[in-house]
Amino acid sequence: MRQVIAFLAGGVFGTGLLISGMTNTLKVQAWLDVFGDWDPTLAFVMGGAILPMAIAWRIAARRKISAVGTVFPAPADLKIDPKLAIGSVLFGAGWGLSGLCPGPAMASATFGGLGGLIFLLSMAAGMKAAVPVRRWIEPAQS
Amino acid sequence: MPLEWIYGLVGGLIIGLAGALFLLGNGRIMGASGILGELVDGSAKETATEKVTFIAGLIVVPGIVALVMGGSETNLTPNLAVVIAGGLLVGIGTRLANGCTSGHGVCGISRLSPRGIIATLFYLLAGGITVLAFKHLWGFI
Numbered sequence: 001m002r003q004v005i006a007f008l009a010g011g012v013f014g015t016g017l018l019i020s021g022m023t024n025t026l027k028v029q030a031w032l033d034v035f036g037d038w039d040p041t042l043a044f045v046m047g048g049a050i051l052p053m054a055i056a057w058r059i060a061a062r063r064k065i066s067a068v069g070t071v072f073p074a075p076a077d078l079k080i081d082p083k084l085a086i087g088s089v090l091f092g093a094g095w096g097l098s099g100l101c102p103g104p105a106m107a108s109a110t111f112g113g114l115g116g117l118i119f120l121l122s123m124a125a126g127m128k129a130a131v132p133v134r135r136w137i138e139p140a141q142s
Numbered sequence: 143m144p145l146e147w148i149y150g151l152v153g154g155l156i157i158g159l160a161g162a163l164f165l166l167g168n169g170r171i172m173g174a175s176g177i178l179g180e181l182v183d184g185s186a187k188e189t190a191t192e193k194v195t196f197i198a199g200l201i202v203v204p205g206i207v208a209l210v211m212g213g214s215e216t217n218l219t220p221n222l223a224v225v226i227a228g229g230l231l232v233g234i235g236t237r238l239a240n241g242c243t244s245g246h247g248v249c250g251i252s253r254l255s256p257r258g259i260i261a262t263l264f265y266l267l268a269g270g271i272t273v274l275a276f277k278h279l280w281g282f283i
Contacts, residue, residue, distance in 0.1 A: 005167035006192045010199025013160035013172060013244070018204040018214060020153020021146065022243075026217040029283065032269040036278060041150040046247060048154020049161065053252035056162030066169030073171050076255035087238025088246075088261040092268025094231025097224055097276060097283060100216070101243045102236055103174035105229075106197060108216045110205030115218045119229040126233020127179040134238060 002068045014107035020045040023108040025099025032096050083137055087130075094126075161249055168192060173245025174200075175236035183237075219283055235265075 021027040021041055030039035060072045095101050100108075100119055108116055161172040170192070177193045180186035186193050208214035219225060236242040239261050241250060246265075250258015276282040 002168055002192055003195045005163060006195040007199035009160045009164035009167065009172060010196035010201075011160075011203030012163065012199075013157055013174075014200040014204035015207050016153045016156030016158075016160060018153070018207055019156060020150050022153070023204070023214065023216055025219070029273055029277070032266070032273040033277065034270050035274050039146075041146050044147050044150035045154035045157070046251075048151040049158035049248040050154075050252040052155060052158035053161045053165075053248055056158075056165045057253040060165055063166075066165070067167045068169070070169035072165070072169050076250070076253055077257055080257060080260055083238045084240070084257055084261055085264055087235045087240070088264035089235070089268040090231050091235030091239060091242060092265030092270075093272045094228045094233075094235060095243075095265060096269035096272030097231065098218065098228025100218065100228065101174070101232060102178060103200070103242070103244050104216075105232070106174065106178065106200050107204040108214070109201045111208050111214045112216045112218060115220065115222070115225050116216055118222060119218065119225050122226045122229025123233040124178070124182050126230040126235075127175070127182040127237045128233075129230070130179070130234045130237030131183050133234060137238070 005068065013103065016049070017104050017107045020048075022101075023104040023112075028099040028101075028104075029096065083134065086137065157244070157248060158252075161244070161252075164196070165249075171245060171249045173241050173249060175232075175242040176240065176245055179233075179237045221283075224283060239265075 017023055022045060027039060027041060030037060031042035065071055098119060105120055105123055164170050164172040177196055181190060181193050241261060246258040246261035251262060
């Protein structure tokens with residue numbers, strides 16, 4: 001059951017990304033292009049996605065365990081550390097350059113061509129590289 | 143273009159429903175970078191199978207939907223240096239920040255997580271400045 005839900009959630013997520021235009025890098029870059037020909041569509045995507053999710057958090061707060069019996073995630077972490085800011089700035093720069101964030105990069109794997117696969121491999125390499133980088137930033141904050 | 147807004151809203155609602163299903167069904171936060179990143183760096187442990195299955199759905203289902211719709215296009219830049227730099231930055235950045243557009247943006251903001259809100263402000267700002275610099279100042283993208 002757990003695997004069925006995981007496959008469905010991934011599939012529905014990817015379908016939403018495709019329909020909303022998140023897999024179209026030109027559309028994403030036009031959203032970030034506030035000083036050029038700005039495209040506000042992604043505000044609707046974000047708003048649309050947050051709505052059902054906010055309801056889901058409310059339901060989760062009233063229950064002890066999930067449908068498959070696992071515990072729900074811990075309450076939101078309040079700690080704002082340098083890694084959060086530095087990481088988000090780096091991510092935003094890469095998102096602006098390419099127009100792809102992790103979800104759409106995976107969702108477009110079958111139709112994104114060779115460039116899309118090279119992006120996926122680079123992203124995975126970056127994720128691997130984050131492990132030593134994280135250790136390097138960590139001591140600085142304590 | 144009002145039609146595109148509707149596609150955005152409908153697509154967004156579908157994304158949110160997927161996140162709700164993953165949370166209430168499996169008790170997991172639907173964050174794309176965390177799901178892939180924990181598989182890449184080996185920290186997924188007992189949730190690894192579920193993460194692989196999620197990614198399988200994330201790749202296969204939109205692939206089929208795109209086929210049915212008559213194909214889709216990412217319009218990714220042919221400049222491979224930009225593609226590789228973008229991928230590396232997205233990979234390192236999302237793992238340092240512990241989340242991306244789905245984890246911080248959708249799942250975080252929807253429960254008013256301060257980390258989610260701050261991360262989203264930072265990556266939107268950085269993305270906006272990057273497009274401004276590389277598109278309008280230097281004509282790179």
